[in-house]
Amino acid sequence: MWFTQEKLPLGKYIAQYVEWLTQHGASVFDSISLSLAGIITVFTNALCWFNPWALIVIFALLAYYIQRKVSLTLFVAFSFLLIFNLGYWQETMETLAQVTLATLVCVIVGVPLGIIAAHRPWFYTVLRPVLDLMQTVPTFVYLIPTLTLFGLGVVPGLISTVVFAIAAPIRLTYLGICDVPEELMDAGKAFGCSRRQLLARIELPHAMPSIAAGVTQCIMLSLSMAVIAALVGADGLGKPVVNALNTADIAMGFEAGLAIVLLAITLDRICKQRETVKRGDA
Known part of the structure; x- marks a missing residue:
């Protein structure tokens, strides 16, 4: 058909742009990759430094301190x-470190963008x-493209997670302010x-x-990227899931998947209880 004979070279232009970035910005992307990988390593080593028994007690006490429910504390x-x-303790701590860092980046960038969007409709x-x-x-x-620019490892998975999850805090901050x-x-x-006082004393509390x-949505979206991040070399609970998929290991796949589910439910329940408490106090 004549309409499809001359294809618009959109993909070609994007590929050329990514290739140009790779050639002219390799040092920049390498520096970013090393910095992010170092931060994730620090997060992971900090979690793994604790004795697992002690960290389990800390998590349980933290859950009780936030939401004051014995049932949820026991579940955690x-x-x-x-x-x-x-x-799967090591893999869980690696995933928790990645989710924590991704959520911090999304909140630090997303909340201010949501505030600006609420104040400036354009x-x-x-x-x-x-x-x-x-x-x-x-x-x-x-x-x-993130794999091409940053290479194999946890960094392209982290960047993809941020891109995927950052929309949630932006949209919900915008809706809350509006x-x-x-x-x-x-x-x-x-x-x-003043405008700053209105923001700090009225808009943000409301x-x-x-x-x-x-x-909370950002945390859940970040956890949903665990398996996808493992496909580009990221450590964590996604790696045994991918290995189980490649080897058709039902036992490994079920256990690693169950660990992801338990971690997701734990983080979700803790954060939702925090939200409920704040609503009740208001």
């Missing part, structure tokens, strides 16, 4: 004891299609609050439940 202790018993108009693209494009598509009642804003202005939900 049981989950980590089961992971320890199955022999910025959100520009940002929204970018967020739609980041959430809908299959992760393997942007995993290819949902602040006009009456509260008018009252603050009547008392002479939007905090939405921001907390964005953080």
Whole structure:
């Protein structure tokens, strides 16, 4: 058909651009890769430095301190004891370090972007299609250029995780700020609050439940990338899942998958309880 004979070379242009970046920015990308890999190594070594028994107690006490529920505290202790018993403690700590770092990056970048978008509608108009693209494009598509630029290892998996998960805190921060009642804003202005004081004393406290939900979503999305990150050389619970898939090892696949599920449920329940407590206090 005549319409498809002359194909638009979009993929060719993207490939040329990535090749240009690889040739002219290799030192920059190598520095970024070494820095991020070093940070992840520090996170992982810090978690693995603790005795597993002591760390299980710390996690259980932290869960009780946050949400004050004995049942959830026992579930957290049981989950980590089961992971320890199955022999996936090291992989779980590696995954937890990657998820923690990815979530920190998403929150540090995403929350300010959400605030700016809520205060400047034109910025959100520009940002929204970018967020739609980041959430809908299959992760393997942007995993290819990150793999080309940063090489095998945990770094391309981490960057892909951030790209995939950062939309959640941006959108929910934007929604939380936009949902602040006009009456509260008018009252603050009547008392002479500056724009910074309105943000710190009215907008952020009112939007905090939405921001907390964005953080929870970010954690879950980051955990969902564990297996995909393992395909490009990242350590963690995704690696035994990939190995089980390659060797058709049902036992290994089930145990590693169960460890991911337990870690996800534990983090989700702790964060949701924190959100509920704050809503009740308000």
